[in-house]
Amino acid sequence: MQDSYQDRVQEIRYQFIDRKKRRKADMFMAQWLNFKIAITQNRSARTIKKQEAELNNFFNQPEFKKMFEEDAKRTEAAIFSEIKDSAQLYQKSCSEDSHYTSKLFGLMKMKNDEIANKAGMEVYEMMIQTLMEMADCFWRNQMIAALHLAYQDVFGQEAIKAELFFNNPIIYEKFEKIMDKVLDVEEN
Numbered sequence: 001m002q003d004s005y006q007d008r009v010q011e012i013r014y015q016f017i018d019r020k021k022r023r024k025a026d027m028f029m030a031q032w033l034n035f036k037i038a039i040t041q042n043r044s045a046r047t048i049k050k051q052e053a054e055l056n057n058f059f060n061q062p063e064f065k066k067m068f069e070e071d072a073k074r075t076e077a078a079i080f081s082e083i084k085d086s087a088q089l090y091q092k093s094c095s096e097d098s099h100y101t102s103k104l105f106g107l108m109k110m111k112n113d114e115i116a117n118k119a120g121m122e123v124y125e126m127m128i129q130t131l132m133e134m135a136d137c138f139w140r141n142q143m144i145a146a147l148h149l150a151y152q153d154v155f156g157q158e159a160i161k162a163e164l165f166f167n168n169p170i171i172y173e174k175f176e177k178i179m180d181k182v183l184d185v186e187e188n
Helices: 004-013 027-041 045-059 062-096 112-132 138-158 169-187
Strands: 014-018 023-026
Touching: 004 014, 004 027, 004 062, 023 027, 027 045, 027 062, 027 112, 045 138, 062 112, 062 138, 062 169, 112 138, 112 169, 138 169
Parallel strands: none
Antiparallel strands: 014 023
């Protein structure tokens, strides 16, 4: 039987965008796409602050606040489950998209290792390192862990080790601490 907290988080994740046609949108996926597009266009401190504020607003909406007041541990676990699932979906869509996996204006398909390298650079050098510039909070840490786990899972043997994308060993150490913290909470 599924946890009621998980059901409630899924209600927030999948919201109606057109009630008449009964169409729903994945609001967690929307957060990934909005974040990626914004930082791809401009990775300034101002853009990062704006994205942090938008993510904060999303994860601090009244429904989540109420759930945290009831049971913070179960709520955090339910949210992480959906963040992981949406990160997995995001990485799979990148690996299967013909535009993402081609080069020379779509004339040549990239090799699997090239696709994995492109996705790894996007995940670690752009998205994770940008998230690490934001304030330390549960959703930021969960998004970092989810991106890492999804990349490693989707690209499997072709996936490049995370440490190879971090030029600064101090930032990589910070990344490892975040991973340990999130995975330790998930296990307990």
